[in-house]
Amino acid sequence: MLRPETRLFSFAVVGDTHVKPETGDQSAPWKVNERATGRARFIAREIARYDPRFVIHLGDLVHPVPELPTFDAAVALTHDVFRQHHNRMHVLPGNHDIGDKPNRAMPAKGVRESWIAIHEKNFGPSYRFFDQDGVRVVTLNTPVLNSGLPMEAAQRAWLETTLASAGDLRVFVFLHYPLFVRAPDEPSTYDNVDEPARSDLLDLFRRHQVEAVFAGHVHNIFYHRLAGTEYYVLPATSFVRQDYSEMFRIEAAAENGRDDAEKLGFVMVDVHADGHAVHILRSYGRELGAAESLAPAAPRTTDLLPHPKRPGGAPIGVFMRHPWAEIVTLPQNGPMDEFVRKQVRNDYPIAALWRLGVRRARVPLDDLIDPASRRRMADLVAIGHRFTVSGFGVPAGGAADAIVEHADLIDRFECVLPFDAVSDQAEALAAFRARLGRPVLLARVATSADEAKIGSKIELFVAHGFRPDQLPDLEALLPLAIDGIVVRAGLDADLPALCATLDAWARRTGLGVDLHLRIAGNNPAANVTDDAAILAAAVEFYACALAFPRLGLFFDPFMDLDRGYFVRHGLVDRRCNLRPAGLAIEALSTFWGETGAAAELAVDMQGQGRILMLSGAERAGFLILPKPGARLTLDPARWEAFGLAAPPLCVPLDAPWQVSSRIGTQLAAEDGSVPDTFDRPTLLVGTRSKV
Known part of the structure; x- marks a missing residue:
């Protein structure tokens, strides 16, 4: 865990500002681009509130490309927007600044030496390094890769020397184009570095044990771990690339997805003696005028921001009912990728967990069995996430073998059984628990088939967990080889009173208790979408988690279920933007995170x-x-x-x-x-x- 006393310094990362003159420029057909300069001003002021040691700009400072007559005016305006950071901002060139990467399928003219020279005149060397408190900061010119221009070879030789001479210094690398978006072996697209430069850089970063690599260009968030290096693709300040709105199973946000303003922002990075934490701060597309940007703003600190690598954060877990490591195939729809089917993994569910400070997630056994989602679980466990894995019946055969093989990814296993089958499965349950070496909790399957029927009305549901009024039945479970039980409650529950009862039961029996707050009724046709009521329940649930840390509290669902059965709102909507309940959890985890001591x-x-x-x-x-x-x-x-x-x-x-x-x-x-x-x-x- 990264602790406040080990923090060395913080720095800011900003990218894809796409500043354009406010009049006379026709470089973009979208209305949202007219807001880019005001949004960049807001970001510049917000960065100043955190007083970073330095600022990295990942490129695409301006929207008009160098051949347009408004390019020089856009560059001058960018200097004005970021003038308060002038002495501490290091700028990389993006494709809008010096030309697209050398690929004839790109929509704009390719990189050229004369445009690089203009960039370096305006912003300094297009690749460089500097050292800061035990960290070597390396910025690269990625549009020039694979170009055959003299600068490409010069940069490659310089990079080899720069990495080799770092010695004991930790290394952070900054790019405009990411090396990859989905996987290192993905085909060439508009959004990655082409071969052979990609594999060459990956090999260099692996051999020299680079700690982190940051990139922009894609205007969306992606995260990877590869050979010990963390790769971050970071958001823009200006607009969201609308082709990526295909990742979400919901209608596109404004301007065909381009103005999904909650996804805009900047990044603060805390560098600790034993690691780093990346905080993605949203701007919600806020804008400032030129005069407003000069007004002083109260300072802020990163000390309060939650992160899975740090203590604190939200004391509750969440149900990941939706796919949370999903590979999405985007349609062929130029100008970006007219000739390939680009695939990406939707990392916004994970980014939302980070926003909320939530590190505990409940997932089905299928996610552990599937190799792709299991690899993702390993990535997240490595940075502090914890997974409760659930399955129906006592695992046996190949499923049990897989669970035991990957026990290091499991915080605890939740076994769901019919209550009348528990005694028959007791021996198998004990044997599985002994093999797993992790806590095993028992949840009672609950279905409408078990409920008494009155008249002709029927409600169809399948749930899990004991009802609070079934606590007396739990006494029969005490001789079993289990570590705890699961209880479920709904929106109408008196959560503080229920948690006090469960806490007393847990203390008396020595067993753990997980409490699931199920935002749903028993009628599959009923919609539970009252955001005010869900917010109040989430806040009360959070308070109970602080007051009763012995209990494991899980909120269900994390993301809206907006179709099918049991339609209901969660902490985030289908775009992974925060619902009112999510806003409340975000604020609570920031200003009163988990402390480890009961309140x-x-x-x-x-x-x-x-x-x-x-x-x-x-x-x-x-x-x-x-x-x-x-x-x-x-x-x-x-x-x-x-x-x-x-x-x-x-x-x-x-x-x-x-x-x-x-x-x-x-x-x-x-x-x-x-x-x-x-x-x-x-x-x-x-x-x-x-x-």
Whole structure:
């Protein structure tokens, strides 16, 4: 785990700003491109709030290509947008800056020496390195690869020397074109480095044990681990490449997917003595005018940002019902890739987990059996994720062998059985548990076939886990060779009371308990899409996870189920953008992440909503949940009496905190004041008084 005391420094990465003059430029037919400059200004200001040691720009600074008459004006405007970072920004050339990679299937003219010379005049050498606190930072000119231009050979010889001379320095490499998007052996597309340069660089990075490689160009997020190196493809500030909207089984966002604004942003990288953490910060497409960009903004820190490599984050897990490592084949639809079927893996479910600070996921046994998703599990376990694997029946034969072989990827195994079959399977269950060497939990299969029928009405469902009213039945399980049991609850449950009961049962029996919050009814035709109710349940569930760390709490589902049976909303929608409940979890995991020590929880039920009070070793706070259209009052004397040392930070839970100008870095309100009435879900959190 990366801990705050081991952090050496932080730096920012920005890319694909596509700045264009605000008048007189016709280099793009899309309306969203007219917003690129304002969006870049917003990003430049937000980067300054984090005071990075340096800034890397991954290229495509401007949209008009060098042959257009508006190119020089766009370059001058880019200098103005990033002037506050002038002395610490290192710029790579992108294909919009110096020409496309040398491939006759590309839509624009190829790289040429005269355009490289213009870039270097404006932004300095197109490849370089510098050393910072034990890290060697290497930036490359990727459009020139495979070009045969003299610079290609010169850069290759320089890179070999630069990597070989790094010695004990850790190495981070920055590119415009990624080496690959889906896999190292993928065919040439608009979005990767062609052979033979790709394999050559992969071999160099492997031999010299490069720690991380960062790339842009694709305007979407992808993540890989290969031979110990982490490869990141990062978002744009300007727009999303609309060809990639095919990854999502939902209608395209605005402008055919190009203006999916929640996917825009920049990156802060924390470099620790023992690793690094990449934080992708969303801008939601916010813009600033030239005058606004000069206004001072409150500083922020990366210390609060969750990451699977760091302690903290969300104390809850999630159900990954949808494919989360899916390979999607994009249609042939130029100008980018007119002649090939480009395949990509949709990494946005993983990026959403990172946003929410969620490291625990529940997946079916099929995901462990399948080689592709199993490799992905290994990638994620290596950076701190934990998987609960579930299956129906006691595994046997080849399935059991596969589970045992890959036990290092399993945090615990959930075995689902009919209750009347448990005693018959007890011996097999004990033998499997002994082979696995990981905790095994028992979940009771629940189907509508077991329910009593009244009249002609029938509800068809299949679920799992014991109902809370079946706790007395669990006493018969105590002699079994299991490590815990699974209980399920719905939106109507009194979660604090239920968690207190389950915690007491777990303490008495010595068994673990996983509680699944199922956002669904028993009627497959009923839609559960009340975002306000789901947000309130998610917040209460989160608070219970902080108060009862002995329990394992899983939210079901992670992503919307928007068709088929049991339609319901989750923490993210089908584009992997955050639902209101997801916004709440994101804010909570940032400003009150998992600490490892239980917090005391009390609930104040009021006619217009409820207030949850949390008191931990170092912080205390209120979770204020008014009913829709209602207001709740909280006298400031109350939080003072609760032991807060200073005015608490006030964080709305139904809005993206990352683009709020009012939320600062410390647990205190920026203007020193806190409202006393609330008409929206809100977190008030602050440090505890020292006694």
